[in-house]
Amino acid sequence: MLNNYPLLTIVIFIPLAACLLLLPLWSRASIAKPVAFGIAAVELVLAGWLYFSWQSLAGAPARLPGYLLLEDASWIPSFGIRYTLGLDGISLLMVMLTSFTFCGALAVSWNSIKERVVLFLTLMLIMEAGIMGVFLSLDLALFYLFWEIMLIPMFFLIGVWGHGRKIYSTIKFFLFTMFGSLLMLLAIIALHLLHAAQSGVVTFALHDLLHTQLPFNTQLWLFAAFFLAFAIKFPLFPLHTWLPDAHTDAPTAGSVVLAGLLLKTGSYGLIRFGYPLFPLAAQAFTPLFYTLALIGIFYASLVAFAQEDMKRLIAYSSIGHMGYVAIGIAAWDPVALSGSILQMANHGVTTGALFCLIGMLDERAHTRDIAAFGGLWGKIPLWSFFFLIFSLTSMGLPGLNSFVGEFLILAGTIKQSPLVVVLSFIGIILPLIYMVRLVQEVLFQKERQTLVLLDLDLREIAILAVLLLLDIWVGVHPAPLLDMIHLPVQLLIGGAP
Amino acid sequence: MTSSDMLALMPLMVLVGGSVLVLLAGAIKPGGYLYWLAGVLILAAMIWCLLIPVDAVMPGLAITSFSRFFELFLNSAGLIALLLASAYNRRRGITGEEYPATILFALAGMGVACAATDLLMIFLGLEAFTFAFYILVAIKRDSANGGEAGLKYLLNGTLSAAILAMGMALVYAAGGTIKLAELASASGAQEPIFLAGGCLILLGIAFKLSLVPAHLWTADVYQGAPAPVTALLSTASKGASLVALLLLLPLLAGWNGLHNILWLLALLSMLAGNLAALVQKNLKRMLAWSSVGQMGYIALALVAAPAGGSRASVFYMVIYVAAGLGAFGTISVLSDENERETVEDYRGMGYSNPLAGASLAVAMFSLAGIPPAAGFMAKFAVFSAALRGGEFTLALVGILSALVAVFFYLRVVVSLYMKPQAVPLETTRKPNSAEIVALLVPVIVIVILGIYPEPLLELLEKIMI
Numbered sequence A: 001m002l003n004n005y006p007l008l009t010i011v012i013f014i015p016l017a018a019c020l021l022l023l024p025l026w027s028r029a030s031i032a033k034p035v036a037f038g039i040a041a042v043e044l045v046l047a048g049w050l051y052f053s054w055q056s057l058a059g060a061p062a063r064l065p066g067y068l069l070l071e072d073a074s075w076i077p078s079f080g081i082r083y084t085l086g087l088d089g090i091s092l093l094m095v096m097l098t099s100f101t102f103c104g105a106l107a108v109s110w111n112s113i114k115e116r117v118v119l120f121l122t123l124m125l126i127m128e129a130g131i132m133g134v135f136l137s138l139d140l141a142l143f144y145l146f147w148e149i150m151l152i153p154m155f156f157l158i159g160v161w162g163h164g165r166k167i168y169s170t171i172k173f174f175l176f177t178m179f180g181s182l183l184m185l186l187a188i189i190a191l192h193l194l195h196a197a198q199s200g201v202v203t204f205a206l207h208d209l210l211h212t213q214l215p216f217n218t219q220l221w222l223f224a225a226f227f228l229a230f231a232i233k234f235p236l237f238p239l240h241t242w243l244p245d246a247h248t249d250a251p252t253a254g255s256v257v258l259a260g261l262l263l264k265t266g267s268y269g270l271i272r273f274g275y276p277l278f279p280l281a282a283q284a285f286t287p288l289f290y291t292l293a294l295i296g297i298f299y300a301s302l303v304a305f306a307q308e309d310m311k312r313l314i315a316y317s318s319i320g321h322m323g324y325v326a327i328g329i330a331a332w333d334p335v336a337l338s339g340s341i342l343q344m345a346n347h348g349v350t351t352g353a354l355f356c357l358i359g360m361l362d363e364r365a366h367t368r369d370i371a372a373f374g375g376l377w378g379k380i381p382l383w384s385f386f387f388l389i390f391s392l393t394s395m396g397l398p399g400l401n402s403f404v405g406e407f408l409i410l411a412g413t414i415k416q417s418p419l420v421v422v423l424s425f426i427g428i429i430l431p432l433i434y435m436v437r438l439v440q441e442v443l444f445q446k447e448r449q450t451l452v453l454l455d456l457d458l459r460e461i462a463i464l465a466v467l468l469l470l471d472i473w474v475g476v477h478p479a480p481l482l483d484m485i486h487l488p489v490q491l492l493i494g495g496a497p
Numbered sequence B: 001m002t003s004s005d006m007l008a009l010m011p012l013m014v015l016v017g018g019s020v021l022v023l024l025a026g027a028i029k030p031g032g033y034l035y036w037l038a039g040v041l042i043l044a045a046m047i048w049c050l051l052i053p054v055d056a057v058m059p060g061l062a063i064t065s066f067s068r069f070f071e072l073f074l075n076s077a078g079l080i081a082l083l084l085a086s087a088y089n090r091r092r093g094i095t096g097e098e099y100p101a102t103i104l105f106a107l108a109g110m111g112v113a114c115a116a117t118d119l120l121m122i123f124l125g126l127e128a129f130t131f132a133f134y135i136l137v138a139i140k141r142d143s144a145n146g147g148e149a150g151l152k153y154l155l156n157g158t159l160s161a162a163i164l165a166m167g168m169a170l171v172y173a174a175g176g177t178i179k180l181a182e183l184a185s186a187s188g189a190q191e192p193i194f195l196a197g198g199c200l201i202l203l204g205i206a207f208k209l210s211l212v213p214a215h216l217w218t219a220d221v222y223q224g225a226p227a228p229v230t231a232l233l234s235t236a237s238k239g240a241s242l243v244a245l246l247l248l249l250p251l252l253a254g255w256n257g258l259h260n261i262l263w264l265l266a267l268l269s270m271l272a273g274n275l276a277a278l279v280q281k282n283l284k285r286m287l288a289w290s291s292v293g294q295m296g297y298i299a300l301a302l303v304a305a306p307a308g309g310s311r312a313s314v315f316y317m318v319i320y321v322a323a324g325l326g327a328f329g330t331i332s333v334l335s336d337e338n339e340r341e342t343v344e345d346y347r348g349m350g351y352s353n354p355l356a357g358a359s360l361a362v363a364m365f366s367l368a369g370i371p372p373a374a375g376f377m378a379k380f381a382v383f384s385a386a387l388r389g390g391e392f393t394l395a396l397v398g399i400l401s402a403l404v405a406v407f408f409y410l411r412v413v414v415s416l417y418m419k420p421q422a423v424p425l426e427t428t429r430k431p432n433s434a435e436i437v438a439l440l441v442p443v444i445v446i447v448i449l450g451i452y453p454e455p456l457l458e459l460l461e462k463i464m465i
Helices: A007-025 A029-052 A054-059 A089-108 A117-136 A140-149 A151-161 A166-199 A216-233 A242-249 A252-277 A279-305 A310-331 A334-365 A381-395 A401-416 A418-444 A458-476 A479-493 B003-028 B033-051 B065-092 B098-115 B119-137 B144-175 B180-184 B192-208 B218-224 B227-252 B257-278 B283-303 B309-333 B354-368 B374-388 B392-418 B433-451 B454-463
Strands: A069-076 A081-087 B056-058 B061-063
Touching: A007 A029, A007 A069, A007 A081, A007 A117, A029 A054, A029 A089, A029 A117, A069 B454, A081 A089, A081 A117, A081 A140, A089 A117, A089 A252, A089 A334, A089 A458, A089 A479, A117 A140, A117 A151, A117 A252, A140 A151, A140 A166, A140 A252, A140 B374, A151 A166, A151 A252, A151 B392, A166 A216, A166 A242, A166 B374, A166 B392, A216 A252, A216 A279, A242 A252, A242 A310, A252 A279, A252 A310, A252 A334, A252 A479, A279 A310, A279 A418, A310 A334, A310 A401, A310 A418, A334 A381, A334 A401, A334 A458, A334 A479, A381 A401, A381 A418, A381 A458, A401 A418, A401 A458, B003 B033, B003 B056, B003 B061, B003 B065, B003 B098, B033 B065, B033 B098, B061 B065, B061 B098, B065 B098, B065 B227, B065 B309, B065 B433, B065 B454, B098 B119, B098 B227, B119 B144, B119 B180, B119 B192, B119 B227, B144 B180, B144 B192, B144 B218, B180 B227, B192 B227, B192 B257, B218 B227, B218 B283, B227 B257, B227 B283, B227 B309, B257 B283, B257 B392, B283 B309, B283 B374, B283 B392, B309 B354, B309 B374, B309 B433, B309 B454, B354 B374, B354 B392, B354 B433, B374 B392, B374 B433
Parallel strands: none
Antiparallel strands: A069 A081, B056 B061
16 A cells, blocks of 8 residues: 555655745745754654554565565666666665754754755755665666765755865865766666667666676676775775865764765665675675775774864764774675664764764864863763763664674674684774773863853754664664664575565 | 748748848847847747748758757757847947847858758858857957957868868769768768868868867857857857768768777867866856867767767757856856956855856756756766767776866856855846846756756657668
């Protein structure tokens, strides 16, 4: 019965349609804000509803194994492009994360965005649509389209509402991502043509292209292009240099979306497209993938230790955390992959929360310099409490969500490559060092400057409390989420889903 | 000439007759109404094309769905340029009836070039509209830049005309006929004289398309000409030249050197155009160099013509024209007594003049090939054709130069939206209704073709046999 409505299309296009709704409110920010937030909330409700009904959806016969919902329509037959959307457990988790993150990002920037508010809201909604599209597309050309569409709002977000060297950062962000994407576009077209030459069917549909027989060398080249595009988004060492700049100069909402979602599109793309399409090449890339991920973990942690800007520190920690996601994907083992997917969501929530916290502090103190703070535990206890908890999560404290993800990743990888696991265990210690330093200096050291700071207000407490509850829920009882991604993961590992 | 021939030729006759009519009317009573008169005439020609689609084959001309499509397409570009000019010329003190009359004449020339079936008609059509542009480029007589641009265009243009004529003469000498269809199937098509003629023809058209190495006039002329003239010169004239090239290419189809020449033209244009645009500070010069690069992508499509590249090249051209009109349209709308020169002069314009800013930004995203702007679909079509034709190296160079291009296109967007205002809000003028239409149409075309290009693709499939 749910299948009768084009639910996935609705999920993608509600935010776009809402942009039209915002047009007449162009100069009335006070009305536009609740409207935009309401739309984001509707998306959250939709995602929640999908979550609570996924088991009944899974019971219905599916056109593609593992998929809960599928939509398919002709779009540009001249190019062989179809409008194909599909929702499986992995996409559902990502859709939930997206809708949740956008609610949070809009709530956290309620007061901090003061100029060109409606433009900001419009861009946020367009970006939400784009990201939803990325997580739902099953046609490579459609996927690429959404993949690019989500860049433009982020480009404006950093460039218009950012701070510091915002123009430099936003152009760097855009060019880095475009570089990978354009090569991936060539690879997508090439794959499409190879498939057409082989089978006579002109299509970009993922599940047709999966059956293409490719010689190893061709696979290698095509996978390299895909890998580059996804590795830049990930970001893997040494392609990560755009990330600290973009994060540091972005407004809080931009950082939250960047860390929470844009990075995930890279890992998602690799899981959904890169590995299944080119299994042999992916296997050949595994040692390289492991190495880059491990270098990333160590390097990012060391650099994070040296940072003076809190936001930059968290940005570098992001690279480290995503390194574990990378290891889990590289292992291509059911347990490790489940861990990676779960960790994608965890990292989104935890790092998002940390960026929110730093944004809130920045709004009050107008600086993010670690050296400016000290003794905040006594001055703004609520903020400090949340900061401590989320820092502990980030360090992987058992009982909180990151622990579950990292544990699964390492437990799964140990079968494939014990050496990598040993090295990453050492890597797990490193976040402890820089996070402890951060917490110690900011929260517990003696006050270094007299700053008059107000503690969190109700709106901020509400955002953080929800995030914290999520952290604890996933940390204590991840089974429902793991159930949800179990079948898709099995299908991915077993070959063609 | 039968009556159905008359019906088919009517749009061209309306344009030619209208051109004379506007000149006469201007002699009796000069004024701004002449722009409206010319606009109505163009519109009438377009409506005729749409409502009375009669095919006719005459000596030298064939009115088919192919030529009608381009007639419609080029006339709509001309109409938009005319709308832009009506307000722009008033502001900059360009008066006189010669402006609208010359535009009509240029459009008639383009129509002839698109419908030609022999060498002479192609030459006539191409040179007719180039001749019109000699006048238009230098129409602001008291401007030093305009004069310089006019002279440069005239010298380069006559040179290219001479080369084109020489090439046609050689082809005629070797082939013994000027009819394109007979020449294409002629047995003497591999003779050195024929090939030399063919190459000279290619070079002559490369001038009009500003393909490297025949591109040197582009930046100076684009910069010096009034913005609405550049809008037409960089779009419709390129479109008509592409059609002429498509008509002429079958002559050399059997010769494998053609592939290498086009290959080189594409490679050099993509690289030189995009790299040179990178260092330009003046917006019009930047757009001029970028159009050299854009023409490189069209040449790339033509290299892969056997693999369906011709359709891709026309598709690319339609979208390029929309973006070019949007970009130069914004420049003309935002100009006062003088035009804004550098990219930095457009700081903050995205907020003080939202429509013009958005139009320029959309045009930039389209030229950069970033979805959902139509430029992405255009690049998609070209690169699919190139890969299908096995042009892997060229496609790779093309995609990397497209990345370079993203940088300078973004600089304009950055200037529009991310830098503090250059002019205080009060002094900015609102665009009038003609300008609003002229800005909106390209934006709408870009967005619609970016999301749903299927109808245009199917139409092109049908008309290009």
